[in-house]
Amino acid sequence: MIVLFSVKSGCEDCDQVFNELSGAAYSYKLAQVDIPTFFGVVYYTTRPLVKAIFEQHKFKTVPYLATSEMVQKRDDGDFYKMEDIWRIKKDSAFETQ
Numbered sequence: 795m796i797v798l799f800s801v802k803s804g805c806e807d808c809d810q811v812f813n814e815l816s817g818a819a820y821s822y823k824l825a826q827v828d829i830p831t832f833f834g835v836v837y838y839t840t841r842p843l844v845k846a847i848f849e850q851h852k853f854k855t856v857p858y859l860a861t862s863e864m865v866q867k868r869d870d871g872d873f874y875k876m877e878d879i880w881r882i883k884k885d886s887a888f889e890t891q
Contacts, residue, residue, distance in 0.1 A: 798835045799848065799858040811857040829864075 798815050800808040812835065819833040838848055838856065851858075 795832045795862040800856050802837045808857045
């Protein structure tokens, strides 16, 4: 999972990172890689739930790009199972700023 934490307007760096992430997601789709990967964007708002996410992770600036590490709980031959999880906590994620 690759998530961009950003704002919708007023941030040139955010726009540039969003464009790069969009291009990477499109290229990944065209490559038809067998590893399930999800791309997402969370935009900051003053809504309590969204604001709490940014505060929980102590984000002081944007853009902030985070990736998670997949926890594999099956052999490669098995089909995706619902009990598989993706760790997205800050302590277990690979992240860049």
